[in-house]
Amino acid sequence: MAVVAPGLLEKTWYDTFFEGWFRMKQFEAFALDTANECLWREGVQLSLRPKPFAVLRYLVEHAGRLITHDELLEVLWPETYVQPQVLRTYMLELRKALGDEAGQPRFIQTLPKRGYCFVAPVTECADGRRSASANSMQKEEARAIAIVGREEELTLLETRMQQSATGQRRTVFITGEAGIGKTALVDAFSQHSAFAPQACIARGQCVEGVGRTEEYYPVVEALGQLCSGPEGDRVCRILTRMAPAWLTGAACDQEAKRTTVDRTLGDLCAALEELAADKPLIFVFEDLHWADESTLHLISALARRRAPARLMLLGTFRAHEASEAVAEKKALLGLKQDLLMRRLGEEIALAPLGKSAVKELLRRELHQEELPTGLATFVHQHSEGNPLFVIAIVEHLIAQCFLMRETSDELTAWQQRAPFAEIEASVPDGLAQMIEREVERLSPMDQRLLEAASLTDVASPAWAIAAALEMDQAEAEEACDNLARRLYFVQRVGQDELPDGSRSAFYVFAHGLYREVLYQRQAVARRARRHVRVAERLGQLFTGREADVAREIAQHLEAACQWSRAADALRTAARQALQRQAYAEAAHLLEHAYALTENMGRVEGPSAQAEIQAELDAARQAASSIQENVKPLQRKLDDF
Ligand SMILES: Nc1ncnc2c1ncn2[C@@H]1O[C@H](COP(=O)(O)OP(=O)(O)OP(=O)(O)O)[C@@H](O)[C@H]1O
Ligand SMILES: [Mg+2]
Incomplete structure (x- = not known):
């Protein structure tokens, strides 16, 4: 985008600007x-x-x-x-x-x-910016879009703004995973802040892929906004005088190109400080994980200059963006770390929303004070407090008609049409698409590691990932550690001791939704092979103690449609339960094994059924006689 100054070109910036209105x-x-x-x-x-x-x-x-x-x-x-x-x-x-x-x-x-x-x-x-001056209307809007659950963060930003208005320059990085609300926080701050009307706000958006080809992309965009904003004349005058090279973009005309003035950071810093002399300046850089190095240099220079300036720099970024632009990412993290260490900057790391904030968000999304019972808990659990996920889940529930508007007693309200247990916890399509895109940016090896990690419920041990991919365990652990350092949605959470005395780290996905997408994206046959390898490795690791892990083995084999082997593993688990006199549990495991026989062949199925039925009868009988024995004792206890 070109920032065009009046006088430099035949067509002035405001000509271009107003042309747009029509x-x-x-x-x-x-x-x-x-x-x-x-x-x-x-x-x-x-x-x-x-x-x-x-x-x-x-x-x-x-x-x-x-x-x-x-x-x-x-x-x-x-x-x-x-x-x-x-x-x-x-x-x-x-x-x-x-x-x-x-x-x-x-x-x-x-x-x-x-x-x-x-x-x-x-x-x-034809009349362009409608009622731009309708201040009261804007305030109404600001209130309407105000966000939930970020009061502390907004207060902190207000304080920093207050300080920067007295000449203490401030730099704040707002970080967190995709959809956590970084942009929403900046929006709420810039539109809602009591100081915002007194400040100039310039906002530049870093764009994926552009950082490597276009230097200063977000800076040029933000300057363009300043030039075309209400302070446009003053901004252009200052830039023309102090940093003329910044007024011309790649698309400027020949006359402007002839005015070859080197773009220097010093000029721009001085010009921005001059600009902030009259009115505090908030410079927002959105999605710095896609920033080019030059933009980062500008932030670094502005944050480190010593002279007082009424300047506030706000940068948002995904702390662990799955980007392959490793050099830029290192530069960004290095810059943040250095500014934090020198107390020249600070970080607001956005945490997931708590349950009450999710509830409030649901009220706003559905425009309804009284929510269907249990909805907030359901959505909080499935979104894990990520506001983007909250919104997507609500849209999904509406699209699937699990939530519908119904009228009773002349009142129309959202009602739940099915119990939550029946609502399939599938990943809403839009979200699956978003997660899929994030995963696609990773190397094939990283994608395989994540897919293997998704095979195990809750926590994924490195040994299982290694087994699924037929890798060396130490290598798999190293690769997973590396992944967990780079990605926000995978975390290393601990280490387990294995029966042979060795140790193996285990990992979790920050969101169940990620696990679900990574699980579903695998071709069925490939996924089944991986499950079988994990089951077999589990058997090897626990040689002689297979019964301890028989349930887990059964889960993997069932997922791989290995019905007969899965049923055998369940029977092993049931036998162990019987030894512990956990008869009801044994019966439950055998019922499950019996259900699996329905999928077996015509020969294999009936014979397995007969064997399991006999074991099941014995377990049920034991369970009921235990209950009979317990009854008198229970009565005595009740009397007592
Ligand atoms: N605290 C909040 N209250 C209400 N809505 C919110 C809140 N935070 C985020 N949202 C909504 O959730 C969605 C995602 O938020 P937002 O775009 O700010 O995320 P982000 O962190 O900037 O994500 P990205 O890294 O993809 O840029 C938006 O529709 C936004 O309005
Ligand atoms: Mg954003």
Whole structure:
């Protein structure tokens, strides 16, 4: 993006800016700004990523018509084959930005298995930024989009803002996993903060893949915003005087190119400080995990300069982004570490939302104070407090008609249509797509390690991962440690001692949803082979004590559809339970084994059934006689 100064080019920045107004399409409170590729709501600019923006633009420009999945994919990726599911992720983002509901669409209607239709009336908007000055309206909006459960973080940001307003420059990194609410926190702070109206806010977005080809991408974007914002004239004057090279971008015209002035960081730092002299400046860098090195140098320089400046730098990033741009990532983590150590910066590491915050978020999403019983617990458990997951799960429940709007006594409210036990805890499609994309960025080896880790419930030991992939155990452990250091969704949580005295680390996924996606993405036959290898390794490790791990062995064999071997393992476990006089437990294991015989062949099945039935009868009999023996004792206890 080029930042263009008045006087340098024939067409001034405000010409370009206002040209855009006349190209806007308006629907309800929104205006689609095709010139600046953003969306406006009552004068507030909402940023959308380029692809979702392109989807929205196409839908709005063809409002009232069914746009098929194929048509959209053709428009977005004319040369490439892309899975249609990716569109769902974009719809999720668009609906969020528009405050739209899939179940009751005001803007984007989903026509199952066919495509989408933009259903709201669209008009050409000639007067541009509608009611940009409607301050009270903006305050209302700010309140409406205010986030839940981040009061402490907002207070801390306010304090830092207050300090920076007195000339103490402040640098804050907001970190956490994808969807945890980094952007939402910055939005809430910049729109809600009592100081925000007195400050200039510049925001630059780092874009995946662009960092390696375009230097200073987010910086140029943020400067562009400053130049076209309410303080545009002043910003351009200062930049022209102090850092003219920063006013020209790659796309500037010949005249500007002739004005060859070296871009130096010092010039820009000085210009930004000058800018902040009149009005505090908040410079936001979004998604620094995709930043180029030059941008990081600018942050480093601004944070370290000693002169007082009313400057606040806010950077968001995913602390363990699954990026392959190792050099940039090291540079970013190094910068953060160094600034933290020198007390020139600090980190707000966002934790998952607690249950009460999830409840509040659900109330807002469903626009309903009284929630169906158990909904908050269910969603909290499945989302593990990640707000993006909360929202996706709610949309999923609505799309699957587990939650429906029902009217009784003239009151319409969301009601639950099935007990939670019946609601399949499947991964909502949009989320699965997002997780899948994160996984695809990893090397094939890393992907295999994660898939192998997903074979085991709860915690995955390194020995099992090694067995599944036929690797050396020490090598697998080293590779998993390496992975856990890089990825936020895998953690090393401890070490187990094995029967031979050796030790093996074990790992967990931060979200069950990750495990589910990684499990499901494996081809069935490959996954089955891996399960069998884990079962066999378990047997070897516990030679002579197989009964201790027979249940686990059975689980892996059952998952691999090895019915007969799984039933045998369950019978071994049942025999051990009988020895402990745990008759009910033994009966339960044998019932399970009996159920597996249904899948066996016509010869094998009936003979296994007969044997298991005999064992089952014995276990049940033992269980009931124990109960009979216990009854008098129980009565005595009751009398007592
Ligand atoms: N505390 C919160 N209260 C209400 N909604 C929230 C909160 N945090 C996040 N959200 C919502 O959850 C979704 C994801 O949040 P957000 O985009 O801020 O995540 P992020 O951490 O920036 O993710 P990424 O790393 O992908 O950029 C958004 O729709 C956002 O509005
Ligand atoms: Mg974000």
